[in-house]
Amino acid sequence: MKTDYKIPFNEGTGELLEYPVHFIDIEWRDNYEFEAKMKVIGWGRGRSSITFTLMDEQGKKHATFASTFYEMIPHMSNGEISGTFTFCKRGQNYGLKLVSAKKTTTDVVREFVEAQHIYSPESIHQTDRVIENAYGLIEDLCDIAGYYVEEVEAER
Structure with missing residues (x-):
């Protein structure tokens, strides 16, 4: 389920910004739900979190928190997941969240x-x-x- 706060995207690339920073042009968008097929391509560490990076079929990268990634794992097949996604916020960070998965x-x-x-x-x-x-x-x-x-x- 999507929330009512705005989500930061890189104005140049259109990709989600995990953390809005002052040196990148930010486009704030209303949160929304979308259908996509994602593939896990990596992971990383922030100051206080672990995130996983997923890439959609258009080549856009999306970060997801370890807690939301954990919810995706049962629906994955060969590192891929298809379904409805939205965005969420944890502290000052933003990430991808699964709303519902398509059957594998x-x-x-x-x-x-x-x-x-x-x-x-x-x-x-x-x-x-x-x-x-x-x-x-x-x-x-x-x-x-x-x-x-x-x-x-x-x-x-």
Whole structure:
């Protein structure tokens, strides 16, 4: 959930400023929520905090506090997370916060395994309901990965 305070961004790059400093032109924006896919690219230490750096698909870097990063970890796959994000403030510092995560392929498969009570490879092959219910699993996985797009030759 977004808050009502303004968030500092670097006027030149448009990236979030973790800490507003006087020697950078600051653009103060209303806080907002946005959809993005982020990848963990590093971490760093401040005077009193540890932050992790995430990069979105446009190449913009976003800092997040250790406490908010910890909340993201269960939703990550291979160091990436997709979902709805907003910004938060801790003391005089600003960072990224996850509002809601999109399901990963691991989430979808785990839900299927638990719903079908798959406890061994044999339970897949010896239980008709697993195969009968696999159609929904395949659809959910295609929703995440995307569907095949057939290339059509241009008419001559």
